[in-house]
Amino acid sequence: MNVKKDLLNALAEAEGDYISGAALAERIGVSRNAVWKAVKSLQAEGYSIDSVTAKGYRLASDNNRLSAEVISAGITAKTLGGKIIVLDEVDSTNNYAKKLASQGALHGTTVIADRQTGGKGRLGRTFSSPPETGLYMSVIVRPECDAETAAMITTAAAVAAAESVELLCGHRTDIKWVNDLYINGRKICGILTEASMSMETMSMDYAVIGIGINVRSVKDIFDAELLKRASSIEDETGVIPDRNRLCAGIVNRLERVLGELESREFLAEYRRREILTGHTVTATVGNEVITAEAIGIDDNANLIVRTSDGTERHLGSGEANLCRISE
Known part of the structure; x- marks a missing residue:
């Protein structure tokens, strides 16, 4: 019996409601004194648990401790x-998840860390991942689809993450093609999908979807240069979502959008949130830098642009290394 684990399960399932010590003791099968000791131990570990006479205990709304149980x-x-794996620290949740996937980890296994020492972005960039501040998570998926369809996993994940953030903070959350989330024109999230292909079948063995979201204020953490590009949910909205609830919400929505890869149904929501369309953008395509008007997203999640001579080009995420709104 793990009293602390069972207690966390009970408090999490109560979704913010109080549970009396007697009810907890009966549910877990221990004494009320054992419940009290477990609460004190969890509080010492950093869990924020409210205790009110005649009401009992509940997980506080400002709880910031990541927990597999919650x-x-x-x-x-x-x-x-x-399977949920929560780590205090790791170099990269994607690295950790890729290792598990190569060892046969099941579809849906999710790795979350409080801090990354080597967080990764696209094209070898770093993703700053300070402790107790963001949600850094990676989900192992084994999609049964062709390579062209699988290439849209990142696009689908952006929709799942944007919907989840918006639900909890109450502020519109936009998507900058292809993999960044923005609030008030400031980046608060990046997504990196890494995949392994089977050379025998020429199909995808697995993909690891890495999502990094700045949740709590980064104003006193990020340097001035990084703050020009990045912000957080709290800094942009004043709201501090529970990282546990945010993670669960993303997992739930990710299952839905991955089920829509073949039908492309999720693209309607992606297009509604995408912010490059309608603007003149500068894109680096190989060794070429082009300036063009972004006019939409095609059915393969490519960015459609029109150059000054009227030529339309469909830019894939693997082709356009950098794409931004022209000043």
Whole structure:
């Protein structure tokens, strides 16, 4: 019996409601004194637990401790999130998840860390990942689809993450093609998908979807140069979402959008949130820098641009290394 683990499960499932010490003791099968000791131990570990006489205990709304038990309690997905791994620190959740995937980890296994020492962005860039501030998570998926369809996983993940952030903070969350989330014109999230192909079948063996979201204020953490490009949910909205709830919400929505890869249904929501369309953009395509008007997203999630001579080009995420709105 693990009293602390069982207690966390019970408090998480209560979704912010109080549970009396007696009810907890009966549920877990221990004394009320054992419940009290477990609460004190969890509080010492950093969990924020409210205690009110005649009401009992609840996880406080400002709880900032990541917990596999709390995350699992919020997951309703059937195929994702069956195994949740929470780490205090790791070089990169994507690296950790790729190692697990290569060893046969099941579809839906999810790795979350409080801090990354080597967080990764696209094209070898770094993703600053300070402790107790962001949500850094990687989900292992084994999609049964062709390579062209699988290439849209990042696009689908952006929709899942944007919907989840917006639900919890109450502020519109936009997508900058292809993999960044913005609030008030400031970047708060990046997504990096890494895949392994089977040379025998020429199909995808697995993909690891890495999502990094700045949740709490980064004003006193990021340097001045980084703050020109990046912000956080709290800094942009004043709202501090529970990282556990945010993680569970993303897993739940990710299952839905991955189920829409073949039908492309999720693209309607992606297009509604995408912010380059309608602007003149500068894109680096190989060794070429082009300036063109972004006019939409095609059915393969490529960015459609029109150059000054009227030529339309469809830019793939693997082709356009950098794309930004021209000043």
